[in-house]
Amino acid sequence: xxxxxxxxxxxxxxxxxxxxxxxxxxxxxxxxxxxxxxxxxxxxxxxxxxxxxxxxxxxxxxxxxxxxxxxxxxxxxxxxxxxxxxxxxxxxxxxxxx
Numbered sequence: 156x157x158x159x160x161x162x163x164x165x166x167x168x169x170x171x172x173x174x175x176x177x178x179x180x181x182x183x184x185x186x187x188x189x190x191x192x193x194x195x196x197x198x199x200x201x202x203x204x205x206x207x208x209x210x211x212x213x214x215x216x217x218x219x220x221x222x223x224x225x226x227x228x229x230x231x232x233x234x235x236x237x238x239x240x241x242x243x244x245x246x247x248x249x250x251x252x253x
Contacts, residue, residue: 191234199243219246
């Protein structure tokens with residue numbers, strides 16, 4: 156009975172492999188969603204900046220864009236990225252309406 160320890164060790168390896176098999180794809184998907192959200196926010200800010208440069212001066216739109224840029228500079232999760240994108244889109248909408 157010198158090899159009794161192999162069964163608990165094998166069970167532990169199976170549990171760890173099962174956990175990794177479920178957790179790693181979820182972590183990757185969450186990371187992809189976060190990266191995509193920040194990419195959308197940065198793209199919205201760039202579009203708003205082009206509208207700002209091409210349009211008339213609007214202090215409220217400039218404040219919205221500035222807030223969006225501060226949020227991007229501060230980082231955060233998907234919610235922060237979504238808020239930055241919304242602010243930038245609103246600023247862009249205001250500049251395009253002028």
